Amino acid sequence: MSAPDDDRIRAPHPRLRPYLGDYVGYDISGVPAGTHLGLPSGALTFVVTIGEPLRQVDAGRFDVLLAGLHLRPTRIRHNGTMAGIQINVSPFAPRALFALTAAELTHRTVGLDAVSRPLAAELHDRVNAAASWSERFAAIDAVLLRVLSDDAFPRAEVGRAWTQIVRSRGRLPIGTLAEEVGWSRRHLSARFRAELGIGPKEAARVIRFDRARRMIAGNAGSTGRDESAGRAEGAGNGASPTLAEVAAACGYADQSHLDRDFAAFAGTSPTAWLRSDPVAARGSSAELAAR
Template sequence: MGGSSAVEEGTYRGSWRMWTRAPAPVLHGAVADYHGFVVDSGEPVSDTVLPAPTITLILTFGDELRMERMPGSDEAGGTFGSFVAGLHDGPGVIAHDGHQAGLQVDLSPLAAGALLDVRLDALTGDVVPLDALLGRAGDELAERLAEAPDWSSRFALLDDILSRRLAGTRAPTPEVAQAWQTIHRTGGTVRVADLAREIGWSRRHLAARFRAEIGLGPKAVGRLVRFSRARWMLSSGRARSLTDVALACGYYDHAHLDREFRALAGGPPSLVGVPPPPTLVDAEG
């Protein structure tokens, strides 16, 4: 069931290493990516958590993480081991003491609610300990991953566990799934009125059902899709200017792009930071 593995290496306030791998084909559409990471900076680290159209599952093997500012809020959060972060429409700040290791799993909202046995609107803008959702099974998963001999074994373990959980879950409402897919296919630019017309629901009914199953309404999700696409364009180096990025991603102009980045990421595109693409090489961790 496995895929190819690659290691991404770089330095960040000391050093970090990252291993990435696509999930097994059976998880296509439910799980976007696996990212294994080890950070040993030698000093405290504080990072900005940016919005994305995915549900984030973090499984930690190292020190606990501190949520210094909850996503999309000015409020401080708690201290977490493994956790799940719902969809959010603003930046957060997460910190640790300088040594951290674990896995990040990016889940599609179409499957995350069923995989985690939770209504996603209950997670919106929140960060929840994994054991609060899965009980002892959440802790056992993190422990098994930490004990695995290498990253390929960890990814294979995730493939097995997530595939088993997915096999016994309910499918998303077809109309909600269709709306989600259309939002992504159009890069987040589809109008909600057109979306409602396409699936045969009223705008009000679409917004309510979509929010209950996904965590945010279709308009807000479209905003996250545009933002994520803009970040990808900036990181890939394929855009000649910020105006090019704005027009390609459905913003009115450069000023509109700038306002959205300040609202969603806490700073302009030039500061939100998109490091140059790292070199990927085949490796075993």
């Protein structure tokens, strides 16, 4: 299945870019009804639905949702059709937009109406009333710019630590990270967890896993994967990397290390994930870069 068209992806207003990744419009149809796994990543997830609410197992139905950092998959039920706008957001975005810390959202999915019912209603109504993707993106810009606080920052050391973890793609040793920010490992871990809800070591693992997951999904395309060989079926001549090559590129010791982390974060193997979740093979929205 194809990726979103170019007109369905747009950067947010410049003032919002330190906190938000691209606005990614999606309109998925023609896949079997089932359960889509929302896998851990280095970004919180903000979704404004179009039409039907998003239904998350064990969390409820949402018109506008904000999902925090998490270390286990979330399960989203769908009837084969889903539409909306998804935005990957920095862990520091909740402070700037909603006066929350990322730690207050860790392992949780909340409806924005629980934070501000008027704001959630306005976002949902304006996005659903818009006639084009560009109008929908402009509506999100307008609403979020109005509530943006330009002086809601975490401790500089925490922000710097997060940026270094993302820029190193999760490969910077925590001891080195602590030295760079001028704190002990214990103090860094405590302050980092208080702000983000997970420790720096967990954050590095998630960033590394997310990169591997996106490589696997991006390489899948319309082909299946042979789990025993660990290579995309029909790859031929190195067209797609093996899982062992993905593991090496993402900083894992070997493929078994990747498999263990995939099982821990996704509850399944890479190939079983692609086979069981047709939405997964569509790939993901662009990674939120370190700002």
